Amino acid sequence: MTSLNDTIRDLKNPDNLPKPLPIVHMSNARWFPKICEQGSLQPGECPVFHQNLLYFFYGGAFYRSKKKVTQEPTELPVAFLFAPKLLDNVARYFPYDTGAAQTERYGEPWSQTLRNFDRYAVSNQPNNFEIPCKLIHYIYGSNKKYLRGDHKSNLTDLQDPLPELYNFLESDLTKEGCDHRKCIIECQVEKQVDLKFDSPAWVAFPEGLMKDFVDFCEKYLRDCVPDYYAYDSHKIFTPSEIEAKIEEEASKLVKKRYIKLYDWP
Template sequence: MTNLDTTVLNDKSGNVPLEKTLNLVLSKIQDPKLLPPLPIAHLTSVGSFQKIIDGSFTLKPQFCKVFERDLLYFSYGGVFHRYGSKPIQKDENEATYLPIAFVFKPELIKKMACFYPYDTGAAHEDMYGDCYSKEMQNWDKYKVDNDGNFQLPSKIVYSFYETNKNYGNSQPVQEFNKEHELIMEPMQQLLKFLKARLQGVDHRKNAIECQTSKPISLNNKIYEYIMWIGCPRENVEQVYEMCEKINESLKSGHYPHIHGYDTEQNAIIPRELIYAHLQIPAKEYIKTYFLR
């Protein structure tokens, strides 16, 4: 039995009838095809990374204004960095400014408490428009509780995208397979939302969000789950030193792939530039091993 985080899992308002929750619907669907699970990624800031290496090599939950408690967020299948027309402000504590990304093996999914099949932050900020924002704020309706394994996100992907490749390209199915015909709610509403092209909404709309309220220590076997780290080029040496220290502590020889991206030290950087230097290389790395 895995050490599952139940703090988020047990946080239920009871406002949604159980039979109309995505959690229950997915539990009734038998997958004719089990998709290979994908890696999960965590995005942090340069300032937070400094605290990680100065402390106990631990990813710590931060206060979330959406759910009003401390949470640690991961994204399923890749690094999903919000970008847009506004420039990034110079704040080393903000993940949008010179972000650092960790990509973990799928085994870390076992530590997650729950999943949402979309970006809850965008829903909270009413970014999905009048047609969808209020509906997607029904957190209990669309939350999928983790049952201690790492297959649940694969079931979400199969149900709404059919293949990992389609999920990676944000291409939902046009209609459900026959095994979904008798399950209309809330599957149909969610599929309609995932297929919608909404103005001013970025690619994270279709990304599966993973949550836990527990810290994730990297100074144990979880360190060997780290596959890829993306960071500003000037932080590559720090990342390598972190890996050396953990390897020495664990008597391990594991070194993740470290990708350093170029930055302009004295300029306000457009978001799309960070997207090109961080998210795309992470996607290509994951694609090589998981999305073929």
């Protein structure tokens, strides 16, 4: 059975390969002070792959918590957006959210199909920008179309498993509660990210944690202070609603800095 890893590597590199996009890691306020104090993102044990991993999404802040309405401030979301150079740290890519497949949020038969992770994992060896850009080119055509979830129709003419992936992307899974996040690229990192050397380009956090952010910048970043989005929130909140706002704010930066600036394809 042909893997996506083999197929992507067999496909030629086009002359108009899309430029690399930033990646985003999301967490919550419970861990933000520790992240700021130690100056790093540490991999945590993943119940799906049974190894220590950090998860990122390619091109945006697409993660959504399953937490319901709460008054617990430690559940407020935070986000770290990194320039494309951090793609060197990625171990593998998936053309969908593996957690959603594992928890059967795609319904059947798609959850079972996409839990064949060996078939859909794409290794980032050698570590460079080429792999995610080829995924974008062959599945979506351009960065702009990827961010709109507008996949190509000629996937059915390419090698397996791209026709199967096309059928998944083409399926209307809204009845399963699936939203635009089924059309995203997941990035898995196996080692810690040292924020002093791989400093974030943008950070989102609740404004009550501003002192932690300032101390972090003074301790580790000095003159390289990233852009940030310090948000206010009601005492009673739903994490996913705030995460949607963070995604919107991150999208503005991505489109301005990485799409419009260079008029990428």
